[in-house]
Amino acid sequence: MNRSLAPMLSLAALALVALYLFPIYWMYISSLKLSGEIFAQPPTFIPDNPSLDAFRWIFERENMGRYIRNSLIIAVGTTFLTLVLGSVGAYALARLRSFWVDAALVFILLAQAFPEALLATPMFVIFREFGLLNTMLAVILATTTKTLAFALIILRPTFLQVPRALEEAAEVDGCTPFTAFFFVTLPVARTGLIVMAALAFIMAYGEFVYPSTLLTNGNLQPATVGLYAFVGAEYADWHNVMAFAAVFSTPVVILFVLLQRSIVSGLTAGAVK
Amino acid sequence: MSRNTTFSLMLAISTGYLVLLVGWPVVYNFILSFQDVTIRNLGNFNRPFVGTAHYEALLANPLFPKVVSNTFFFVVGNVIVQFTLGLGVALLFHKKFPAAKYMRGLILAGWILPPMVVGALWKWMFATEFGVVNHLGVSTGAFAEKIYWLSDPSNALFAVTASNIWFGLPFNFILLLAGLSSIPEDLYEAAELDGAGPFARFWFVTLPLLKPTMLAVLCLGIVYTMRAFDLIWAMTKGGPVDSTLILPMWSYKLSFEFFRFGEGAAVASMSLIVVTVVALVYVRVIRSEYQA
Numbered sequence A: 001m002n003r004s005l006a007p008m009l010s011l012a013a014l015a016l017v018a019l020y021l022f023p024i025y026w027m028y029i030s031s032l033k034l035s036g037e038i039f040a041q042p043p044t045f046i047p048d049n050p051s052l053d054a055f056r057w058i059f060e061r062e063n064m065g066r067y068i069r070n071s072l073i074i075a076v077g078t079t080f081l082t083l084v085l086g087s088v089g090a091y092a093l094a095r096l097r098s099f100w101v102d103a104a105l106v107f108i109l110l111a112q113a114f115p116e117a118l119l120a121t122p123m124f125v126i127f128r129e130f131g132l133l134n135t136m137l138a139v140i141l142a143t144t145t146k147t148l149a150f151a152l153i154i155l156r157p158t159f160l161q162v163p164r165a166l167e168e169a170a171e172v173d174g175c176t177p178f179t180a181f182f183f184v185t186l187p188v189a190r191t192g193l194i195v196m197a198a199l200a201f202i203m204a205y206g207e208f209v210y211p212s213t214l215l216t217n218g219n220l221q222p223a224t225v226g227l228y229a230f231v232g233a234e235y236a237d238w239h240n241v242m243a244f245a246a247v248f249s250t251p252v253v254i255l256f257v258l259l260q261r262s263i264v265s266g267l268t269a270g271a272v273k
Numbered sequence B: 001m002s003r004n005t006t007f008s009l010m011l012a013i014s015t016g017y018l019v020l021l022v023g024w025p026v027v028y029n030f031i032l033s034f035q036d037v038t039i040r041n042l043g044n045f046n047r048p049f050v051g052t053a054h055y056e057a058l059l060a061n062p063l064f065p066k067v068v069s070n071t072f073f074f075v076v077g078n079v080i081v082q083f084t085l086g087l088g089v090a091l092l093f094h095k096k097f098p099a100a101k102y103m104r105g106l107i108l109a110g111w112i113l114p115p116m117v118v119g120a121l122w123k124w125m126f127a128t129e130f131g132v133v134n135h136l137g138v139s140t141g142a143f144a145e146k147i148y149w150l151s152d153p154s155n156a157l158f159a160v161t162a163s164n165i166w167f168g169l170p171f172n173f174i175l176l177l178a179g180l181s182s183i184p185e186d187l188y189e190a191a192e193l194d195g196a197g198p199f200a201r202f203w204f205v206t207l208p209l210l211k212p213t214m215l216a217v218l219c220l221g222i223v224y225t226m227r228a229f230d231l232i233w234a235m236t237k238g239g240p241v242d243s244t245l246i247l248p249m250w251s252y253k254l255s256f257e258f259f260r261f262g263e264g265a266a267v268a269s270m271s272l273i274v275v276t277v278v279a280l281v282y283v284r285v286i287r288s289e290y291q292a
Helices: A005-031 A053-060 A064-095 A099-113 A116-129 A136-160 A164-172 A177-188 A190-205 A209-214 A223-232 A238-271 B003-032 B053-060 B063-094 B100-110 B115-125 B132-139 B153-181 B185-193 B198-226 B230-235 B247-256 B261-291
Strands: none
Touching (some): A005 B063, A005 B100, A005 B153, A053 A064, A053 A238, A064 A099, A064 A238, A064 B003, A099 B261, A116 A136, A116 B003, A116 B261, A136 A209, A164 A177, A190 A238, A209 A223, A223 A238, A223 B115, A238 B100, A238 B153, B003 B261, B063 B153, B100 B153, B115 B153, B115 B230, B153 B198, B153 B230, B198 B261
């Protein structure tokens, strides 16, 4: 590698990353602008009078706290259910060899591919039959289909990498196959499970179609639906909208910053193998 | 319990969940598409069978070719641009330079945002009067005057596609980078010793070995782009004048805004067939790599 070229590449890469992340920067600075400045001509790239007015507004007037709480309920519920079902299923997929496993893998991939908008109608009817419309449970169950399919695909390579010898040793010591899985395999697969939980959380937190379809009670709506109500109407107070978007996104951004490296390796291991 | 029984039970629980909540809705959808279903009889099962009436009505609907062409443009545009840009950036980040590892994770920040947020953000950026895209375009001379991005039917699809490209680019980038990293370094060294320049090395070493990854990324790209909903819904809700309406969105609108559940189900079934075909191709691609 030509030594003098390396710093130039760094610069090029930095420029690309900055260019790509510009919209996120724009979201945050728009949220710090005052009502008048948001419509300044030309737009300012650094706020003249940074202000937290927009943030005050969304918490006092737009129920931001309630929306975030609902989003978190859905996200945590879905992540928990996905962790349980996903670890159990992915482990079985990693250890079993049969026609049924191959068929299951194809089915899971297909399930992952289906757009939610298309499953919304039957989901609506099914949950209506069970009297579960307008419950968080329905939304969690529906969202888990999306995250579970993804989790099974992502976790299988993780379990494939855990040596069977560990489980066999545990069984010699008196464990059943299931307790060996629970007490030996799971701790070893800890990192993969954390990554999967993070990805499931991110996916469930940003879910829109299922809450929008299955919940008509405004009190239960998560922030995605709240944001849409803001944006769908011809609302012109963009600094409020951006503040909403910024506050809503921040938990996910923080999670990402903390687990960035592992998320990247988790994604690449699962999708191309 | 024997190992096999335990494992089979574990598999059955997880797969069973998906069969119930994904498989059954798909079948149900298919059945619905052959029935006359309105908001009144949605609750009970008194639904007259109408055969292929919905499908025929859809094919005769002037909106159908428009939605199909929107979907085609949106998907093809997204996949090609995301792939090409993703590959370019991946090739850059594959080289070794200071802070490469740190910066490449940062790019993923766009992909992890809720798609609704991305849609809202780009709606603001594409705003005609005060949006930053028009400002930068006009002040750098790229545009002669401010463009009506989201209110003009001839521009809206382009704006929506561009936004989704921004959203999906990191995913392509990361997977292609992983694929590039799996190509052994010695092959490049050997090629260099044989006198191959950078372009020849790319053509004869990188491309052939990257092919499985590229195919996988293209298939996943098509599948994930077909799932786009939140982003477009936020920006244009399918408008103006249905210029950004893609197949899955049309199905949703038919069912939940016009309450024509039978037709919505018919559109859904057609879309599901398309998605299934692509997904099966993806499975094939992964399989052949697995066995190779």
